[in-house]
Amino acid sequence: MTTGTLAFIILAAISLQVGLFTLTALYRRRALFCAAASVPPATAASTWKGFREFVVQRRVSEDPQGTICSFYLRPVDGRPLPPFKPGQFLTFRLPVDDPAGGRSGSVIRCYSLSDAPHPDYYRVSIKRVPALPGQPVQPPGVASNFFHDRVTEGSRLKVRAPAGHFHLREQDQSPVVLIGGGIGITPMLSMLNRLLESGSPREIWLFYGIRNGREEIMGDHLRSLAERHANFHLYRCYSAPADGETAGLDFQHRGRVDVPLLRATLKPAHYQFYLCGPPAMMESLAPGLEELGIGDIFYESFGPATLARPGATETQSETAAAEISVTFGRSGRQIAWDRQAGSLLEFAEAQGIEVDAGCRAGSCGGCQTPIESGDVVYDQPAVAEVEPGHCLLCITRPKNDLTLAA
Ligand SMILES: Cc1cc2nc3c(=O)[nH]c(=O)nc-3n(C[C@H](O)[C@H](O)[C@H](O)COP(=O)(O)OP(=O)(O)OC[C@H]3O[C@@H](n4cnc5c(N)ncnc54)[C@H](O)[C@@H]3O)c2cc1C
Ligand code: FES
Numbered sequence: 488m489t490t491g492t493l494a495f496i497i498l499a500a501i502s503l504q505v506g507l508f509t510l511t512a513l514y515r516r517r518a519l520f521c522a523a524a525s526v527p528p529a530t531a532a533s534t535w536k537g538f539r540e541f542v543v544q545r546r547v548s549e550d551p552q553g554t555i556c557s558f559y560l561r562p563v564d565g566r567p568l569p570p571f572k573p574g575q576f577l578t579f580r581l582p583v584d585d586p587a588g589g590r591s592g593s594v595i596r597c598y599s600l601s602d603a604p605h606p607d608y609y610r611v612s613i614k615r616v617p618a619l620p621g622q623p624v625q626p627p628g629v630a631s632n633f634f635h636d637r638v639t640e641g642s643r644l645k646v647r648a649p650a651g652h653f654h655l656r657e658q659d660q661s662p663v664v665l666i667g668g669g670i671g672i673t674p675m676l677s678m679l680n681r682l683l684e685s686g687s688p689r690e691i692w693l694f695y696g697i698r699n700g701r702e703e704i705m706g707d708h709l710r711s712l713a714e715r716h717a718n719f720h721l722y723r724c725y726s727a728p729a730d731g732e733t734a735g736l737d738f739q740h741r742g743r744v745d746v747p748l749l750r751a752t753l754k755p756a757h758y759q760f761y762l763c764g765p766p767a768m769m770e771s772l773a774p775g776l777e778e779l780g781i782g783d784i785f786y787e788s789f790g791p792a793t794l795a796r797p798g799a800t801e802t803q804s805e806t807a808a809a810e811i812s813v814t815f816g817r818s819g820r821q822i823a824w825d826r827q828a829g830s831l832l833e834f835a836e837a838q839g840i841e842v843d844a845g846c847r848a849g850s851c852g853g854c855q856t857p858i859e860s861g862d863v864v865y866d867q868p869a870v871a872e873v874e875p876g877h878c879l880l881c882i883t884r885p886k887n888d889l890t891l892a893a
Pocket of ligand 2: 847851
């Protein structure tokens with residue numbers, strides 16, 4: 488064999504190996520992408536597009552002070568309900584004006600499903616947001632007060648299909664730690680009910696942070712579950728117990744849910760942590776848990792929905808510094824956009840353009856708008872599914888001259 492032939496054979500072998508490696512890597516990437524993008528298997532009854540009409544079948548007051556109310560919903564069309572993943576939420580369009588702007592006579596809000604999936608109803612549990620004293624006084628919450636004051640048994644509501652990436656990982660068998668602060672308990676209730684109703688043998692901890700028993704929701708239900716299921720450990724943490732409430736009897740821990748408490752209570756293991764609560768709780772717990780390194784952490788934040796914060800998220804994005812014009816197709820208005828304008832949602836609202844909005848955080852899909860021309864840049868990854876050729880106004884800015892169908 489000549490040196491040339493030998494060199495040719497070596498080169499051919501190397502090329503073959505590189506080719507095979509590249510093909511395998513591409514196949515793996517595609518498989519991973521498909522797995523990440525997969526949604527629950529769709530059946531004829533599994534989902535719907537846009538808003539579907541539901542009727543309120545029952546409402547139930549859930550806490551001693553009467554500030555949290557559950558609403559049981561059935562579809563008006565009588566067709567079966569698709570299952571959802573415990574932890575997901577529903578998006579509602581309510582026929583009420585949003586003083587913060589948006590489309591007149593319409594407000595969009597998200598509410599977590601608060602029960603395990605059942606084929607014949609969905610349940611959400613909503614806390615009334617009261618007016619808060621201060622300078623200036625903060626007005627009462629629009630949607631939550633609408634639910635409490637105007638939604639009765641027989642009321643009809645427009646509802647989007649269950650959505651959200653914050654949900655129970657059921658295929659995993661590691662022990663589960665559910666941490667709910669205040670109304671952040673709702674997705675935890677869905678996960679807890681699902682695990683126990685399905686007879687899961689997984690060890691389950693629920694750390695429920697509230698001030699005292701007056702704020703506790705579904706107290707009897709939680710206590711009864713803890714008595715009936717040896718694998719479920721209920722840990723009520725009262726930061727300000729009321730007179731007469733006794734540690735060990737009415738609650739398990741005096742104080743907030745924090746990392747020292749979790750460290751002292753949980754045996755060494757690899758856990759799945761699910762967190763939802765007020766910003767202060769999330770800000771202290773999430774990094775603390777990550778530092779502990781004893782499991783996977785999933786979290787969701789409800790956040791205020793209507794507070795417009797123009798320019799609050801000063802961009803690190805690739806939006807160009809040069810002048811950009813944004814055209815709103817419906818009104819035909821063409822307006823110069825600058826960095827101080829904030830997200831496209833804040834920009835539209837500031838200009839008096841009527842657009843839909845809900846969570847203001849890329850979760851509900853409420854602000855999804857078709858792009859007629861131009862490009863946008865996302866400030867953060869979208870949680871809602873975004874259709875091709877559309878964008879979520881609440882978490883995007885224009886990259887170049889843009890025409891929106893809004
Ligand atoms: C994924 C997700 C799931 C959720 N699940 C639940 C759930 O299960 N249960 C639940 O109760 N909530 C849940 N929420 C929160 C819910 O969507 C609403 O944000 C909440 O009900 C408040 O809405 P609202 O319309 O009543 O209040 P808003 O009208 O949005 O007001 C919120 C706060 O902002 C203040 N505010 C409004 N406008 C102004 C202004 N111009 N100036 C100063 N302050 C102002 C109000 O005083 C109030 O304190 C969830 C949110 C998300 C994103
Ligand atoms: S307002 Fe909910 S995704 Fe934009």
